Amino acid sequence: MGFCIFNNVAIAAMHALDAHGLSRVAVIDFDVHHGNGTQTVAEKEPRLFFASTHQAPLYPGTGAVEETGVNNNVVNAPLPAGAASGQWRRAMETRVLPALDAFAPELILVSAGFDAHKADPLAQLELETEDFAWAGRELRKSALQHCQGKLVSTLEGGYDLGALAGSAAAYLAALQRD
Ligand SMILES: [Zn+2]
Numbered sequence: 001m002g003f004c005i006f007n008n009v010a011i012a013a014m015h016a017l018d019a020h021g022l023s024r025v026a027v028i029d030f031d032v033h034h035g036n037g038t039q040t041v042a043e044k045e046p047r048l049f050f051a052s053t054h055q056a057p058l059y060p061g062t063g064a065v066e067e068t069g070v071n072n073n074v075v076n077a078p079l080p081a082g083a084a085s086g087q088w089r090r091a092m093e094t095r096v097l098p099a100l101d102a103f104a105p106e107l108i109l110v111s112a113g114f115d116a117h118k119a120d121p122l123a124q125l126e127l128e129t130e131d132f133a134w135a136g137r138e139l140r141k142s143a144l145q146h147c148q149g150k151l152v153s154t155l156e157g158g159y160d161l162g163a164l165a166g167s168a169a170a171y172l173a174a175l176q177r178d
Contacts, residue, residue, distance in 0.1 A: 001060045007037040008154050009109050016107050017047050024049070026105035028096065030135060031113025031156040032123040034063030034076070038111065043069040049103040051075040051096040053088060055116070055123050075099045081124035085131050088116070097138055104146050110139060112171060113156030119163040132167040136174025151175065 013025045027042065029035040029052040039062065042050035054063050056078030063076045077091035100108075114132060116125040143151040153175070158164030 001036055003033065003157070004037075007041070009035075009111050010038045010041045012152065012154075013038075013048055013109055014041065014045075017045075022106045023047055024103060024105050025107045025109065026100055026103055027051070027109045027111060028100065028139060029053070029111035029113070029156075030092075030116065030132075031111050032116035032120065032125050033059060033113070033157060034061075034078075035111055036060045036062040039063070039067065039069070039074055039076075043067070043074050046070045046073055049073050049075075049100065049105060051077070051099055052111075053077045053079060053091050053096060053116070055079055055081060055083070055125050058123055072099075073103070079125060082126060084118070084126035085128055088125065088127055088131060089134065092135065092138065097142065100142055101145070105142075106147050106150070108139060108143050108147060108151040110151065110153040111156050112153040112168070113158060114164050114167040114171075115157035115159055117158070117160065117163040117167055119160040120158065122157070122159045129163070129166045129170050133170040133174040136171040137177070140175050140177070
């Protein structure tokens with residue numbers, strides 16, 4: 001809805017289902033904005049799972065807890081402006097990751113936006129670079145547990161270039177760590 005022309009992750013997810021015959025694809029979205037386009041696809045597609053942490057209220061205004069898709073295949077964890085590491089990690093640990101594990105994906109796609117970093121000028125979450133490394137470690141664990149490590153990350157938001165570079169590098173290093 002203004003930030004992208006094509007929704008790369010949603011297209012990839014549908015391609016994995018329809019062209020490659022997968023039956024369960026998960027999308028994890030930690031971009032600070034709600035992934036409303038991905039949710040629009042997932043909420044009528046039970047072969048998809050979509051979970052998002054995001055600031056609310058904030059553009060685009062969707063992503064309430066009550067938006068749960070079909071068979072609860074959509075999990076929204078909105079966080080208020082000012083929420084920092086502890087609150088975000090709790091949302092991941094108590095809502096996003098358990099639901100991801102219960103879904104038992106054959107492929108995990110990540111909408112890896114880094115605009116929840118405290119230095120980002122477009123939003124007011126207060127994440128640290130190390131939080132993205134933590135997310136990488138947790139998602140790597142799930143990928144190894146459920147889908148032989150099959151995880152694809154797509155770069156999304158991040159509008160402070162220093163924070164974006166540092167966070168993306170920390171996230172990728174954590175994904176690759178043994
Ligand atoms: Zn964003």
